[in-house]
Amino acid sequence: xxxxxxxxxxxxxxxxxxxxxxxxxxxxxxxxxxxxxxxxxxxxxxxxxxxxxxxxxxxxxxxxxxxxxxxxxxxxxxxxxxxxxxxxxxxxxxxxxxxxxxxxxxxxxxxxxxxxxxxxxxxxxxxxxxxxxxxxxxxxxxxxxxxxxxxxxxxxxxxxxxxxxxxxxxxxxxxxxxxxxxxxxxxxxxxxxxxxxxxxxxxxxxxxxxxxxxxxxxxxxxxxxxxxxxxxxxxxxxxxxxxxxxxxxxxxxxxxxxxxxxxxxxxxxxxxxxxxxxxxxxxxxxxxxxxxxxxxxxxxxxxxxxxxxxxxxxxxxxxxxxxxxxxxxxxxxxxxxxxxxxxxxxxxxxxxxxxxxxxxxxxxxxxxxxxxxxxxxxxxxxxxxxxxxxxxxxxxxxxxxxxxxxxxxxxxxxxxxxxxxxxxxxxxxxxxxxxxxxxxxxxxxxxxxxxxxxxxxxxxxxxxxxxxxxxxxxxxxxxxxxxxxxxxxxxxxxxxxxxxxxxxxxxxxxxxxxxxxxxxxxxxxxxxxxxxxxxxxxxxxxxxxxxxxxxxxxxxxxxxxxxxxxxxxxxxxxxxxxxxxxxxxxxxxxxxxxxxxxxxxxxxxxxxxxxx
Numbered sequence: 001x002x003x004x005x006x007x008x009x010x011x012x013x014x015x016x017x018x019x020x021x022x023x024x025x026x027x028x029x030x031x032x033x034x035x036x037x038x039x040x041x042x043x044x045x046x047x048x049x050x051x052x053x054x055x056x057x058x059x060x061x062x063x064x065x066x067x068x069x070x071x072x073x074x075x076x077x078x079x080x081x082x083x084x085x086x087x088x089x090x091x092x093x094x095x096x097x098x099x100x101x102x103x104x105x106x107x108x109x110x111x112x113x114x115x116x117x118x119x120x121x122x123x124x125x126x127x128x129x130x131x132x133x134x135x136x137x138x139x140x141x142x143x144x145x146x147x148x149x150x151x152x153x154x155x156x157x158x159x160x161x162x163x164x165x166x167x168x169x170x171x172x173x174x175x176x177x178x179x180x181x182x183x184x185x186x187x188x189x190x191x192x193x194x195x196x197x198x199x200x201x202x203x204x205x206x207x208x209x210x211x212x213x214x215x216x217x218x219x220x221x222x223x224x225x226x227x228x229x230x231x232x233x234x235x236x237x238x239x240x241x242x243x244x245x246x247x248x249x250x251x252x253x254x255x256x257x258x259x260x261x262x263x264x265x266x267x268x269x270x271x272x273x274x275x276x277x278x279x280x281x282x283x284x285x286x287x288x289x290x291x292x293x294x295x296x297x298x299x300x301x302x303x304x305x306x307x308x309x310x311x312x313x314x315x316x317x318x319x320x321x322x323x324x325x326x327x328x329x330x331x332x333x334x335x336x337x338x339x340x341x342x343x344x345x346x347x348x349x350x351x352x353x354x355x356x357x358x359x360x361x362x363x364x365x366x367x368x369x370x371x372x373x374x375x376x377x378x379x380x381x382x383x384x385x386x387x388x389x390x391x392x393x394x395x396x397x398x399x400x401x402x403x404x405x406x407x408x409x410x411x412x413x414x415x416x417x418x419x420x421x422x423x424x425x426x427x428x429x430x431x432x433x434x435x436x437x438x439x440x441x442x443x444x445x446x447x448x449x450x451x452x453x454x455x456x457x458x459x460x461x462x463x464x465x466x467x468x469x470x471x472x473x474x475x476x477x478x479x480x481x482x483x484x485x486x487x488x489x490x491x492x493x494x495x496x497x498x499x500x501x502x503x504x505x506x507x508x509x510x511x512x513x514x515x516x517x518x519x520x521x522x523x524x525x526x527x528x529x530x531x532x533x534x535x536x537x538x539x540x541x542x543x544x545x546x547x548x549x550x551x552x553x554x555x556x557x558x559x560x561x562x563x564x565x566x567x568x569x570x571x572x573x574x575x576x577x578x579x580x581x582x583x584x585x586x587x588x589x590x591x592x593x594x595x596x597x598x599x600x601x602x603x604x605x606x607x608x609x610x611x612x
Contacts (some may be wrong), residue, residue, distance in 0.1 A: 011518035047238070052235070059234070059612055060231070064090075072085060077120050108204075109134070111135040112125075113137045113261070114136055115139045118258050119163065139151055150224065154431050156431075226431040228430065232426075237265040240266050241556075242270070246300055246327070252271055262331075268553040293323050301325055303328055311341065321345060331373065372462075376461055384419060390416075405444055405447070406418070414459070418452035440454050477505070477506030478513075495541075500523060504519045506518070507575055518549065520570055552570070574599065
């Protein structure tokens with residue numbers, strides 16, 4: 001009998017070992033993937049907590065200095081055939097830090113403004129400022145006039161470190177105002193100064209809540225807002241590449257701007273943690289992308305949705321799949337582009353994620369489900385509480401029940417993503433802008449007295465627990481990977497003497513990510529719309545991605561009872577000449593003016609004969 005029981009038990013165990021994996025695959029297809037991810041998540045959190053407990057304080061800079069000690073001669077940055085090891089980067093940053101000390105333009109705790117395109121000096125300057133105990137504001141290198149002044153002002157920049165190629169063309173009209181407003185000087189980092197180590201005492205007063213970086217984001221205020229990235233947030237950002245399997249043997253191709261969250265936090269900070277080599281490029285180039293990947297044996301690339309679409313739009317080549325790239329990390333990737341990218345360039349693992357510069361929650365699509373920005377779970381929600389709530393797009397506000405609380409949407413329905421503000425998931429807000437900071441706080445969400453971060457994004461969760469980005473709420477739209485605040489563009493257009501009112505919005509263009517800028521304009525009585533003058537004006541005051549490519553002339557503006565401009569019908573009509581009798585104009589870069597948008601030009605845009 002005993003032998004029979006043993007035999008039966010062994011038989012059941014054997015059947016379980018055979019059938020068990022099959023049952024898991026059928027009923028829990030992502031079990032092992034989820035297990036691996038959550039194991040990594042717990043490991044990362046434990047490492048983060050361990051670093052937070054170290055004394056003296058362990059910051060992102062200290063991780064870089066560890067890499068200098070353990071791998072001094074390993075290539076850290078490769079730029080235009082120049083190679084800088086970790087030790088080289090340490091020495092270069094020491095020179096800049098010592099030059100700034102000699103010039104006496106900065107004190108510990110001050111903020112310096114970095115106004116550069118992608119180049120090694122950008123990274124060296126940030127390291128130098130960190131060694132001096134200073135925060136660093138990262139300016140978008142394409143901003144103009146009012147935006148430039150406002151950006152420096154909101155972070156109270158004491159000094160502006162500027163690349164020589166940007167000083168003359170961009171600051172010719174702003175230089176004196178900067179000096180007058182802030183008493184600062186525009187200086188270039190001296191390369192002849194000492195490379196001696198910078199005294200650690202200079203950063204003795206830096207704590208985890210100290211601002212480390214200011215990264216600018218557009219919003220409904222119309223001018224850039226400086227999102228405060230604290231030392232704690234920077235320390236957490238170190239894990240972003242390591243958590244996706246990146247190691248010191250990887251080579252990372254950074255073509256996104258370093259002033260952008262993706263370039264700085266993911267590309268640069270992530271590489272400091274892993275000890276990987278950065279192949280840095282001044283600007284993204286679709287035509288040279290894969291050639292450079294092959295030349296440098298790149299294994300990891302970064303993207304925003306547009307980047308991969310640009311690559312898919314290049315002429316096909318026999319060598320398309322001949323590369324060493326194994327991983328693509330980014331966000332904003334459309335499903336059709338995702339499929340086309342994999343089909344054309346081979347089996348590259350795509351890690352799509354959702355996050356925002358100032359936000360306190362993020363998601364990662366670690367399972368590779370095409371179209372999803374992440375996968376949700378009980379553990380993730382327990383650590384970083386969030387909710388997707390009903391949102392009234394007509395009144396531009398969350399829906400509340402009879403108790404005054406927000407209403408969660410069921411799976412499969414779209415709603416506004418909000419995330420609870422906690423000690424582990426704080427929301428610091430915007431520098432010198434309490435009004436906009438408070439706008440992002442949503443109170444009495446699920447309980448009276450709670451406070452959540454309002455993401456401003458509409459998402460939905462399917463029945464398999466994958467989460468999908470749907471759209472942005474409010475006036476801000478996204479084009480060329482940049483957020484465009486409609487009020488800023490409206491203000492600029494309204495500066496023209498013949499414009500009475502401007503209503504700016506984004507419209508979709510088939511085959512393109514995001515929305516492109518369009519403006520409905522009411523011209524002053526007894527005045528005419530001046531095409532050439534408008535073209536010169538927007539080019540002078542707005543970066544390329546924010547310039548309205550289409551203009552619609554209206555005799556009157558539709559407004560609500562509370563005098564808010566109506567956009568819905570304008571967005572629906574788009575730039576199609578057959579949808580309106582209003583005059584339409586198109587920004588023609590070749591002729592350097594706005595030209596009449598004819599049905600022929602409209603068809604050329606749709607067929608991609610005219611590039612946007």
